[in-house]
Amino acid sequence: MPIFDPTGLVIDRTRPIGLQIVDGLRTRIRAGKLPAASRLPASRELAQLLGVSRSTVLSAYEQLYSEGHLTATVGDGTYVAAQTPPPAAPAIATPDTADNAFHSQTAARLRALGDGIARPGPPRAFRAGIPAMDGFPFDTWARLHARYWRHTSSEQLGYADAAGDPALRARIAEYLSGARGLYCRPEQVLVTSGAQQAIALCAQMLLNPGDVAVVENPGYPRAAAAIALTGARLHGVDVDAQGMQTDALPTGRRHRLAYVTPSNHYPTGVTLSLPRRLALLDWARRGRRWIIEDDYDGEYRYRGVPLPPLASLDERGRTIYVGTLSKMLFPGLRLGYMVVPPELAGSLAALRNHLDRHCSTSEQVVLAEFFAQGHFQRHVRRMRRAAKSRRDALLAAWELYRPGGVATPVIDAGLHAMLWLPSLAEERRWVRAARAADIELEPLERFWLPASKAPSHGGVVLGFAGVDEDAIREAVQTLAEVVAVPVKMDRICKSDSALRIDAESVA
Template structure:
């Protein structure tokens, strides 16, 4: 019985009793058009004839006639013992995003009336990560080395038997077992213990930033923001109506003294102390202490993005700012996008106790909850020791790939660019010689089948020499030299 119910639901099949066209012709034409327009794609199995008869209101004899006609025309094919399918020999329609199709169909329509945020969203890009994963794509972990078999075992363990706990909305702050596992991880690996009740789970790091700024600042309030800095985060804060207080970055990280002098009344500071993106520098201890003192004295907040803290190749990971905060001014944001894989979409905030209730409520209003199944699987993965083992393996792998990148890059890029590879993270910078424009050079790199980001895209106000951001973590060691040779050829053509 279950097999007979297989196949898509076809709501477009409608009979018009008043039409002059015979019923069989109406159904035949509607099915043909659905196939031609790509609504029924090649290889799609149609419902059993008995089911179609009941749903459409035709006799079985008439429906068989329709199907036989479409088979004769080449639109359908019968497979012995399996049923009737849309012919696999038909060309598949090009996969054009629906929003592009809609824009292409109405090029002359006036722009719609939008809210202020909606209007800004039209102008602000959020496409980081949408690029084809070509070699040297920045921020890309070695996804091919992720232990998917172990992940699947954890998934099967928490969902076996259709456990009710995995099927509901879940706790507004995130599943307790996952918050406990994250607290244990932070205590051991970041030397930063916290109570699981201080943690709120979010659908990724970007959602964590959104939750924090909406809870702590009003539109028009100032936010310290490093320049250069992550472009999508800048676009997010700008679109939400906050005033971006751009601060310089040097070898010691954010210029805290300069920011305090220029923007003393800012409401919040967004900072990446463990590894700045894209420059790769770390915030020095004197500046961390100065930042904490500014926040205390001005009743301000620090949003700490613990970017790439898991991957440090020279010594232990640096302590977080939160771990030395004695006045509860730091909101710590972490995620699993780089440590596991970007599509996992699980992030978290560690909050001062007085903010927990507010953040839980706001998270419930905005996100409701992160998929409970994913949270439980991640908790099982961490609790079983698989996360720590994976991090250990990836640190070793990325250290090897980093060394191979530096060694091969010095030779291949001599006279073209200077390699700057920080002691942590997944990316490196290639500072271009001769003052060439990094945006123009990137086009040549893309044409060579490689990927990179221009540093200019991350810079708002402070002029910087031209550079390209390259991700080495996703490139196998044995492919590093030939890919860098191809990269050098692209630079030579610029």
């Protein structure tokens, strides 16, 4: 019978002693240094050898018993159990083996789409998609949260309605009727984890693998990704000065859905004209198709009167209206909503329930009270003023410094500006130069569908609401320095028919 040798079991008094005994014995057993049927010392004997308490050794033995490494017979002692041979060491992953580690179609689609991970760290110029979070009333929010936890009920600590908190759904419906002219019943409102989840739920519910979804091109890449993950194919339709070119809408049998950002196209910032809104609704009606209307920043408008949402013009109930609270409150809240035709409400809520049940109850209840006490409406007005001030700061600084000789952008709505550049090469030069100066620019090329033909021009997207006016002015001045080589800038001519690129030298 093999004899137990305690050599090497040295106890470090600064670390948990029991874990050291377990790890030391387990390592020897797995390495074959303590073969099967080896008799271990009695717990009292091993404790004396190691200079530890007997209870510590007993606990270590119990752990190894539970793992199947030891066996014991009453009156006979403790022995090493017969071990199952360890599996062969896995091969070091190579690009080929890593790609084939998952075999599902979803994994393959994810690899094609990339990770899409958001940039970490605090906002800086000119990160897109970030509102003026420094204007959020944190004290009020904290007070409402504290009140919720002082008075919460056992019911609110359990699972809740997948469609969302009833009070919050009622407040959202009330707000949309007054602010956006969209009249709906609370039963049509579904609260989601941001607009992204709303888009994904709609795509899963309304599309089969092989169906075709129409999207704006260029357009919002995360929406395209959510749709593509269902196995549907994407059909891009060009955008001009009046928005998506609805005369180019496909009419095939498998073209089941269109995703659009009509109030403020992302990224170009154009508005879908009323005639084209009506044409899009007619396309959906005639083919019994669906429209996902993403009104991601409809609260921000600096010039003119906003056109009514598609959903408010839809008399046939083919439009799903998607909104987010990320652009008005803060993205980390992860709350959005959608207004759906009544016949879809139950099915979408059931799908949500099967995926992740519901959003945080506490956040929903607190937000409903934030609405009820009038804080949300006051915050909307505060955020609009902040966004307009920062937009004006960007325009003034751009007029003063003219980075690269590029004309001052037009910003009628939203939280970002679109800058057109004469070529893809110039676009990439700007992005590289800005990155070296700790300035964030979104390249236009990431908004084109992968199968798109190479664009004849480039561009960059600038978010302007996430930092204050001083930071904006400083970033514009720095950008002017790092892209100092004048470019032959293309002028965007917003005609009735298209966004034309007219070559024009910039002095």
